[in-house]
Amino acid sequence: MASHKKKHLLPGFGLSLGYTLVYLSLIVLIPLAAVFIRTTELSLHEFWAVVTTPRVVATYKLTFGASLLAALINLIFGLLTAWVLVRYQFFGKKVLDALVDLPFALPTAVAGIALTAIYAPNGWLGQWLEPHGIKVAFTPLGVVVALTFISLPFVVRTVQPVLEDFSAEAEEAAASLGANRWQTFYKIILPAIWPALLTGFSLAFARAVGEYGSVIFIAGNMPMISEITPLMIITKLEQYDYAGATAIAVVMLVISFVLLLLINLLQWWSNHRHGNK
Amino acid sequence: MSITIQQINKGFGQFSALRDINLQVPSGELVALLGPSGCGKTTLLRIIAGLETPDSGQILFDGVDTTHADVRERQVGFVFQHYALFRHMTVFENVAFGLRVRPKETRPSNAEIKKRVHDLLKLVQLDWLADRYPPQLSGGQRQRIALARALAVEPKVLLLDEPFGALDAKVRKDLRRWLRRLHDELHVTSVFVTHDQEEALEVADTIVVMNHGQVEQVGSPQAVYDNPATPFVYEFLGNVNAFETPQGKGFVRPYEISVSREADAQSIAGSLTYVHSVGSLVRLEIKRADNEQYVDVELGREQFNQLSFKQGETVYLKPTQLRVF
Numbered sequence: 001m002a003s004h005k006k007k008h009l010l011p012g013f014g015l016s017l018g019y020t021l022v023y024l025s026l027i028v029l030i031p032l033a034a035v036f037i038r039t040t041e042l043s044l045h046e047f048w049a050v051v052t053t054p055r056v057v058a059t060y061k062l063t064f065g066a067s068l069l070a071a072l073i074n075l076i077f078g079l080l081t082a083w084v085l086v087r088y089q090f091f092g093k094k095v096l097d098a099l100v101d102l103p104f105a106l107p108t109a110v111a112g113i114a115l116t117a118i119y120a121p122n123g124w125l126g127q128w129l130e131p132h133g134i135k136v137a138f139t140p141l142g143v144v145v146a147l148t149f150i151s152l153p154f155v156v157r158t159v160q161p162v163l164e165d166f167s168a169e170a171e172e173a174a175a176s177l178g179a180n181r182w183q184t185f186y187k188i189i190l191p192a193i194w195p196a197l198l199t200g201f202s203l204a205f206a207r208a209v210g211e212y213g214s215v216i217f218i219a220g221n222m223p224m225i226s227e228i229t230p231l232m233i234i235t236k237l238e239q240y241d242y243a244g245a246t247a248i249a250v251v252m253l254v255i256s257f258v259l260l261l262l263i264n265l266l267q268w269w270s271n272h273r274h275g276n277k
Numbered sequence: 278m279s280i281t282i283q284q285i286n287k288g289f290g291q292f293s294a295l296r297d298i299n300l301q302v303p304s305g306e307l308v309a310l311l312g313p314s315g316c317g318k319t320t321l322l323r324i325i326a327g328l329e330t331p332d333s334g335q336i337l338f339d340g341v342d343t344t345h346a347d348v349r350e351r352q353v354g355f356v357f358q359h360y361a362l363f364r365h366m367t368v369f370e371n372v373a374f375g376l377r378v379r380p381k382e383t384r385p386s387n388a389e390i391k392k393r394v395h396d397l398l399k400l401v402q403l404d405w406l407a408d409r410y411p412p413q414l415s416g417g418q419r420q421r422i423a424l425a426r427a428l429a430v431e432p433k434v435l436l437l438d439e440p441f442g443a444l445d446a447k448v449r450k451d452l453r454r455w456l457r458r459l460h461d462e463l464h465v466t467s468v469f470v471t472h473d474q475e476e477a478l479e480v481a482d483t484i485v486v487m488n489h490g491q492v493e494q495v496g497s498p499q500a501v502y503d504n505p506a507t508p509f510v511y512e513f514l515g516n517v518n519a520f521e522t523p524q525g526k527g528f529v530r531p532y533e534i535s536v537s538r539e540a541d542a543q544s545i546a547g548s549l550t551y552v553h554s555v556g557s558l559v560r561l562e563i564k565r566a567d568n569e570q571y572v573d574v575e576l577g578r579e580q581f582n583q584l585s586f587k588q589g590e591t592v593y594l595k596p597t598q599l600r601v602f
Contacts, residue, residue: 183378
């Protein structure tokens with residue numbers, strides 16, 4: 001008699017799946033659902049009015065724009081850092097490697113204050129930039145700088161192990177077939193690390209979107225210019241406008257979700273195109 | 278193109294990988310670098326390719342010093358031990374790679390590339406796999422694609438690192454013959470590295486036996502097998518029994534020993550401990566009565582059937598040929 005019930009090779013599937021679902025529900029799903037439920041206190045009309053005030057719309061643009069920019073900057077420089085850390089031997093490499101994690105470990109407020117002190121018009125770097133008309137602190141540029149700082153480790157740490165695993169043989173094969181260094185990089189190495197790069201990019205982006213602590217110090221928080229969406233939510237909360245705060249939170253949640261979905265789709269597409277199923 | 282290797286030395290830190298290597302590979306020959314792992318054969322191959330630079334010595338291609346030429350300029354086709362196919366490219370694109378990366382002035386047109394690649398895929402009999410990706414191929418197929426990719430750039434020298442190392446026995450044998458035929462067809466000077474003596478004996482025109490970073494012997498398969506120059510070559514090529522003799526170390530091949538039930542003045546007594554009789558040859562394992570050492574003997578099946586030895590029987594051995602170093 002053949003059993004039609006599929007046997008799992010590993011025991012405990014039911015228990016571990018159940019635990020995972022309960023855990024995810026408690027930590028992620030229920031709080032997120034609460035956000036949506038709280039929003040229903042507003043009528044559709046009120047909701048639309050809250051989330052489309054010009055001041056709020058300006059914060060979306062800044063938050064998502066600056067986060068994308070920061071993630072892009074880290075995509076390039078994070079790759080460069082990972083490359084240097086994997087490919088070259090030099091004095092102080094271990095220290096540099098440890099430094100990469102610093103933005104993780106540092107309380108974000110500390111990072112914010114430090115960045116503000118350096119980039120303020122009378123700060124170490126600010127005093128040199130100011131005469132050239134470049135203002136960093138208390139401008140959207142400052143927001144990008146802070147977000148770049150806190151999302152630095154993601155691309156480095158996702159790409160590093162993939163680069164380490166990448167076989168030298170493939171590079172040597174490319175060279176023996178006549179490819180120069182640049183051709184080897186963009187035709188052979190880049191496609192291999194592309195999924196990791198994309199993952200690092202989306203993690204950096206997600207982290208930057210949610211960042212609050214470091215940004216509010218350096219941004220100056222001028223309405224319509226340098227306010228970020230998380231600050232907007234806090235402002236509403238401080239005014240006991242819980243429904244308004246959650247309404248903005250819902251918009252943020254939806255935009256983040258859609259963007260991450262798009263990145264995942266891009267990843268899925270590039271994986272399929274390269275035939276590794 | 279002929280390859281001349283002059284006084285090559287190479288070390289990795291304290292370890293000396295190659296010591297004073299001199300070698301001549303005539304144009305159009307298929308040469309095997311044979312030796313145990315760690316003997317320096319792969320290092321030598323990589324130096325010929327330009328993937329490694331020697332500490333001293335010279336490499337000449339057709340008499341021209343290429344010691345310091347970059348691997349890109351050498352026009353060598355290199356087939357890596359684990360094939361090193363580009364996973365994210367189709368088989369077609371893998372083979373086309375060497376043509377596509379050429380500078381604009383010398384790059385063939387797309388139509389020409391297409392024709393060249395398909396000709397090569399036909400040559401390796403895998404035309405039907407053009408649109409697959411390397412992870413979807415078997416080991417033997419990957420090996421042949423790697424070879425087609427190396428041939429696409431029309432190399433003057435073909436270098437293969439353990440070309441059949443990662444394949445199972447049956448595929449190995451087929452590919453071996455196929456490589457031999459391919460070489461007879463193309464006549465490109467080829468050097469391959471192997472640790473498998475049977476492979477080297479079957480495929481190569483010339484065998485270079487290496488050990489501990491030095492060349493032990495160079496010669497045709499028959500020459501190195503029948504007249505080993507050193508004890509190492511004797512032991513490395515084929516099965517051999519080693520004896521201590523008053524004059525030095527003696528070597529006897531398993532088929533160069535006669536076995537009988539009658540003792541005579543020169544024979545050695547032993548007991549037959551094991552009979553392995555599969556195939557045309559019967560292998561006997563005999564434990565010597567005097568020093569308890571094991572001796573391997575090979576007999577033809579007919580001869581064995583006539584004598585019909587039984588396991589545990591006492592027999593008398595006499596070498597018909599003995600080489601002493």
